[in-house]
Amino acid sequence: MQLLFPPHAGARAGHVLWAVFALHALLGAALGLSVDEAHYLLYAAHPALSYFDHPPLVGWVQWPLVALQAPVAVLRLLPGLLWLATVWGVYRLTLRIFAPNPMAPQAALAAVWVLALAPLLHILGIGLLPDTLLMALTVALLWQTWTLVQSPTAGTLGNWLVLGVLLGLAGLSKYTAVFTAVAVGGCLLAVHGVAVLRKPRLWAALALAMLMVVPVAVWNAQNGWISFTYQVAHGKGSVWQAQHVLRFVLTQLLAYGPLLLLGWVGWRRSTGPVVWLLLFFGLPFALFTYLSGGGSSLPHWTAPAWVALAPFAGWGVTTWWQAGRRWAVCALVAMQALACVALLGLMLSAGWPLVAGSAAAVAPPPNPFADLHGWQAAGARAQALAAQQQLDSVAVQNWTLASRLGWYARPLPVHVLDSGDSQFRLWAADLPVGGNTLLVDWSHMAYDLPVAPHGFASCTLLETQQASHWGMPLASFRFYDCRGWSGAPQPRLTLAPTS
Template identity: 35%
Template sequence: MTVRPSHFSGLARRRSFTSKLRRQDFSAATLRATAMVILVATFVRLGLAALLDPGLDEVYAMAVAKRWQLSWFDHPPMAFWWVKATREIAKPLFGDDVPVLVLRLPFVFAFTITSVVVSDLTCRRWGPRAGLWTVLALSLAPFFMVSAGSWLVPDGPLVMFLSLTAWLLDRILFSKLTPASEGRLWLAAGLTLGLAGLSKYHAVLFAVGAAVFILATHHRRRLMTPAPWLAVAITGLVVSPVFVWNLQHDWVGFLFQSSRGVGSGGPDWSGLARSALGQMAYLGPWTLVAALAATISMYRSKGSRAGPAAFLAALGLPSIFVFTAMPLWGGDALPHWQMPGWLFSLPILGHAIASLAARRHQSYRLARGIAAIAAAILGIAIMIVTVMRYTPPSSAFIARLGLDPFLEESFTWRGLADNLAQRGLLAPVTTPQDRPLVVAFSWVEASRLAEALGSRATVLVFGDDPRGFAFLADSAAWIGRDVLLIGRPGSFARGLKSARPHFTRIDRQAPVAVEIGNEILFEAEVAIGRNLVSPYPLPYPQP
């Protein structure tokens, strides 16, 4: 029997076609799985947004975003603008006191955009499986799921605009484009980087990483055209409101943030340990270690030092290195500062896991197991928070575990406004001019007071660290009027001592209960400052 060569070539073509169809089916299924992960994560974040009391930074944002400003004391304006804009849009439905869930909605959906952008960037470079693993790692990281993913903090807008900038730059550097298309992408990248700069000062380190990568590789030839420099100009124009506001206030915002990184007294080794452990908690220890290992492995491969993975590493490493090293010279070490840097290590991790899966390496099974464990831990944590929200612990249990300070700052001060009103200390307000002035002695307590009292009072801080409350109103407007002074027991006596010269006299009142469930969380100290005779001096320059 004679077998013709055309028989083998036809069989090979059929097998090739079948294999191609299987790959297409697998890719389509993987993309559907990625979309499902993003959708489920969005619904989980919406549930958390409805469930969780606003955190301290959130109630601070709600308190100080009462009027339009070019910038704010401690952060650029984007997150505060979102809060203010959402409040104005929702005011016809909810009145002055818009629910925190409604205020959180833009932040929840912004992170959905972040997830889609990071997934698409990864998928375009390394395939659908890498994109799926990147989204899984992103969605299972506690910081990105909860804080950056739904809270009223600058990190949500920041990571969205940084991811968009990275997506645009990736296309510019690693795709074949016409000069016109490349020029438009440069201008778009300048816009998104400027919007990131309006979100948080971290954008500077992202820009440094991008510039170093471009200058250190063959991509620097792209700087020979006008488009990149026009992009830089657009970035500067977009972030100009931050500079204008700081110029009007003697650069107080820049000075405040820079002072947090300048320490004294030598290395703070305990701070360094807290920073490392905090990053593990926020990202997940398995994710952090695996992402770090994947990045190191990438740099050991000489052929990829100018490729997409090296580019993403260059975007993220400056934030990770700088903020982790701050305790070495005595600076602050808040672990969430490094998280925007770790965001860009997750596509590298996704690529590494996908490569292991393609080789059927046993480490891939380990990665699947760790992802399942991370999802289970996150689910258990959400269940615990749900139980605490609807079945709060008893006061005896709180005291036994020493949770009082944490809960006083982390939970809404329920019952305070109603208890004050019942005792005649918080009169009904008919016009904004009639609002009483309520004074706290720290920005932390002022934030919780502003949340609890809503539109029924104006809250200011009498103290040496009022943060953004210093720019909300001038206490001189209440000269000749009585002022309500409220605070937690620990700081109240010290605050009264500093406030006493500004009143004719101060009358102490009986404490007012702040409740958690059916229990008393603590009793707030209360006093009435009679006849404000002089405004409290503020530590920051006024415009």
């Protein structure tokens, strides 16, 4: 019992938090940027009121460091600090909502362990995504909601205005923050009733939140409401299928670990207004699970919801421990610790020893960890070849290939040679008809060479560059000097079916 629940829970929680933060910092210095990380760093390199696929906060918070040309290792301290603040906030929140029960310190420490052993949350602690911001803001909103729930008079004006600021920041971080806002409203209505709607302070908080998200509305009005059109289409997905839901639920279990499922145990053993805080988990998770039936939900979208469940999970772990189910708790802890070590180790090793390397020029064996290595060298080589061939841009055939080149080959603009909308089209526009560019192809997402009639008049292979890690070949980049763009793109994966 002393191992998981020592007498000084606060000191042990601090040790866990700083140890994980140090681990995140070390891995952040060793790993290359992911697709999304580079994309959001480019937000910071192109300051704007908002962006095509997300609100602007993820770019705004990185702008000072990007403007100072901070290295990636320093840039990644920001998500590490946000992870630290999120989990420490959960610790403090758990203490607060379960006080004065003498088991509250143990539940708070257990909540820290539950989050520290959730594999996917480590990724969000290394790379800054909008979900990293929304996790921290969700904890702050839980804290402020509990403040207003506890107050017999529904809080002071200052407390309501703090709530408005937090809601505004959440809205600037991700569009799905609207579900968190609904959870806040549900808690307040459940505890205070409809009388809360007659309070001017509530409407002042909402007005402040709406004022803070005005930049998103202004940008969209200037760009044909493109973000909202994209988000609606993205959320709808394709034909709804139950097997997609099953796959999503299983992925969630693997990504966050069964320890968090003990939140159900903790919730059932809670009483009073605290039970309504489950809305912060239940509302977004239920919606994302439903949307997964159309194939449109991604695993990290639910991260803020799981963080909101952590106080209940900590309470559930503690009650199991006190009830004599220590073997079950220890088994789950060991299993999730092994999963975390395996995931982070495979990221660092680029899949070795479980995934074999390959030097194939086109479509090598699948390796999801190869994506984190080789792009910095490819970006530097693209800069050199573009200068050598007197080309003033880089081009790719899919937007997911653009973000790392856009970051590592700065200031060269990146053109995406397809007909779909993307942020890169707003930044660099379409490659003009008759234009020339340096085309880059990556073996793990190789495309047919885009030549006439739906492509360039000519493309000359300049060089093939191998990407390797720890002596293991991972992928290859091919660089082409392409001339005379037709303006009629039809990108086609090299190994795509012919029918």
